[in-house]
Amino acid sequence: MTVLEIDDIDTYYGNSHILHDVSLDLAEGEVVALLGRNGAGKTTTMRSIMGVTPPQRGSIRYRGEELVGKSPDEINELGLNLVPEDRRVFPTLTVHENIVLAHKLADDPRPVEEMYDLFPVLDDLRSNNGQNLSGGEQQMLSVARALIQRPSTLLLDEPTEGLAPVIVDDLREMLQDVVDQNVTVLLSEQNVNFAFDLATRGYVIDTGSIVFEGSIEDIRERDDLLEKYLAVSPEEVA
Structure with a gap:
């Protein structure tokens, strides 16, 4: 069952057009990674979902209910919770x-x-x-x-940002326990290996547009995606 559906949203900061026709979805109990370099649009996507920076165009539905136009508190009460960067x-x-x-x-x-x-x-x-x-x-x-x-749905925005590798390992284990409790998770992350360990499916975002979607294995095997959009070499992907 699809619980979160984002269709063709455009989000601006003032006159700056940040997100361009972004679409993605999450199924019940799924862990999905939103991958991209710093400044690619990951945090803006999270903020758009939670109503902090509402999109000017497009639709965001949670369990069939339109979120665009609702306040962050109203969205939180529906069962979405953001852990900000x-x-x-x-x-x-x-x-x-x-x-x-x-x-x-x-x-x-x-x-x-x-x-x-x-x-x-x-x-x-x-x-x-x-x-x-x-x-x-x-x-x-x-x-x-x-x-x-x-x-029922947890949005994690760059959870490993600024953390030492040993702490990242501890956090990975603890978040795996969270995932095992069937919480639906959207994970925004630059640490590719961290995201690959937790998610089963991913979207790659670059300059505010989704450039690829597929399984984690699909992304892992695409050297062009890893190098061009995620700034890692195939050898760095565990």
Whole structure:
């Protein structure tokens, strides 16, 4: 069953035309990667879906309901949750307070302790303020805050941005646990191997246009896509 359908959207920042006829879809329980270089249009696609930067043309439907024209809060209430690239944890609140606040704001939240089971690293950091966490710890906290609200679809925008390789490995394992719970995921990512490990299907975006869609294996085997649009050599793809 298709849960998210994006049809021919055009999105602008002021007079700058950023997205050009972008179309993509997600099925229930699927993990789809949106791949491209920095500035290709990945974050704008995420912001368009969530109503932060609404498209000027085209349609975005979630479970058959049109999202264009709805506020980010209204879209969030439908079951979509965005983990943004800049993480946006509350810096002066502790890890536990960040999670509890997200719990209180949700209509049907998951148990707080379930988040510590899913992200054991956070369990030892309960009393640490958000501003004192590493980038990887902040990313895990951001995902935990999103998951506690029991979203049916999770949008992850550049989750590995700025993280050390060892932290990326930890995050991959924890997100695999999330994926195994049948949460539908749209993953925007520059780290090709990270995306390939989690997703089964992908879209390649360049200068605001989708230039390829197919299975992860299709993308992995296309040397031209890897080199031209994703800035990696075939040898770098695990």
